[in-house]
Amino acid sequence: MAHGVMGIFLLFFTAIVGVLLLRLFYLPAQMVPQEEKAKYAVVATLCLLPMFYPGNFVWIVVLLVAMMDIPDYTPLLHRWLTPFGASLNHRKRKKKLLHARRSQDNREQR
DSSP states (O other): OHHHHHHHHHHHHHHHHHHHHHHHHHHHHHHSOTTOHHHHHHHHHHHHHHHHSSSSHHHHHHHHHHHSOOOOOHHHHHHHHHHHHHHHHHHHHHHHHHHHHHHHHHHHHO
């Protein structure tokens, strides 16, 4: 009888400790605002590492990354890359126009 009670206690204790550790390791991802999707993805991925890597160093790094304010560089990148995209779109339109002219010339020759 005592062994059965001890086994049930160990199962519940293991489950409770497991849930608490999972919540603890996921804590940095909960600290990041949901609006910062890129940072959230990085922190959520980094939260998985301490579960498989022995030591607390990785978890401390994840906490620091979650608390840091990383500036949003997407408007700057968008401004830099827009001219390249416009030139690519211009080249695509030019190719389509050239292809249409060639097919029209081929039709006229027949």
